[in-house]
Amino acid sequence: MSAEHPSITRFRDEHQRRGGTGEIVILPDSVHTAALAAEALGCEVGAIANSLLFDADGTPVLILTSGAHRVDTELVRTTIGGPELRRAKPDFVREHTGQVIGGVSPIGHPAPLATYLDPWLQRHEVVWAAAGHPAAVFSTTYDELLDLTGGTPLDVAKD
Numbered sequence: 657m658s659a660e661h662p663s664i665t666r667f668r669d670e671h672q673r674r675g676g677t678g679e680i681v682i683l684p685d686s687v688h689t690a691a692l693a694a695e696a697l698g699c700e701v702g703a704i705a706n707s708l709l710f711d712a713d714g715t716p717v718l719i720l721t722s723g724a725h726r727v728d729t730e731l732v733r734t735t736i737g738g739p740e741l742r743r744a745k746p747d748f749v750r751e752h753t754g755q756v757i758g759g760v761s762p763i764g765h766p767a768p769l770a771t772y773l774d775p776w777l778q779r780h781e782v783v784w785a786a787a788g789h790p791a792a793v794f795s796t797t798y799d800e801l802l803d804l805t806g807g808t809p810l811d812v813a814k815d
Contacts, residue, residue: 663755667788670764674804678795686790688758690723693784693793700724703780705801707760709749709769710741716752717741720762720785720801721774725813732772732812758790762805771807773798 660668660682668680687693690704697704704723709716715738721727729741749757753765762771762785777783778798785801787794801807 661789661792663759663788664792666754667761667764667792667794671787671794671804674763676763676794676796676804677800678797680787680792680794683791683793686758687793688790694723697784697793699782699784700780702776703783705762705774705777705783705785705796707762707786709744709753709760711744711748712741713739715739716744716748716769718753718760718762718765718769718771718805718807719774719810719812720771720777720805720807721812722776722779725774725776727812728814731814732810735810736770736772755786755788756790759786759788759792761786761788761794762801762807764788768806771805772810772812773801773805773807774812775809776813777801 694701702722702724705720
């Protein structure tokens with residue numbers, strides 16, 4: 657059996673340090689989209705918490721959104737104030753999260769990130785989010801995600 661990827665180990669340690677209670681699952685294949693993750697886990701796509709990093713003029717902004725939503729960056733920008741939000745490039749994501757796109761977890765970054773949570777996630781008893789690697793996920797709840805991340809609830813899409 658091969659050793660666990662270092663980014664998953666870092667996530668596991670941080671998850672435990674913060675008192676996370678969910679199960680960490682290593683899937684046989686990468687699940688870098690909400691649809692792939694939902695299919696692999698047998699859940700609704702809306703129960704997948706996508707960790708999306710945005711670049712606000714060099715400042716990282718992490719948005720945890722339901723896999724059923726697309727982030728309305730203008731809505732978010734006008735709500736939180738500040739510069740235009742642009743999808744972060746891979747190097748920016750790695751620099752600010754220590755992880756790769758498709759595996760960005762809500763926690764365990766080199767420095768704290770401004771984090772916002774899509775309230776739609778609370779419609780699901782169990783929420784799944786990336787655990788530091790595209791093939792790793794963990795189960796949690798909306799309330800636990802708020803606690804783990806210190807995030808702020810924020811409507812990220814027009815419904």
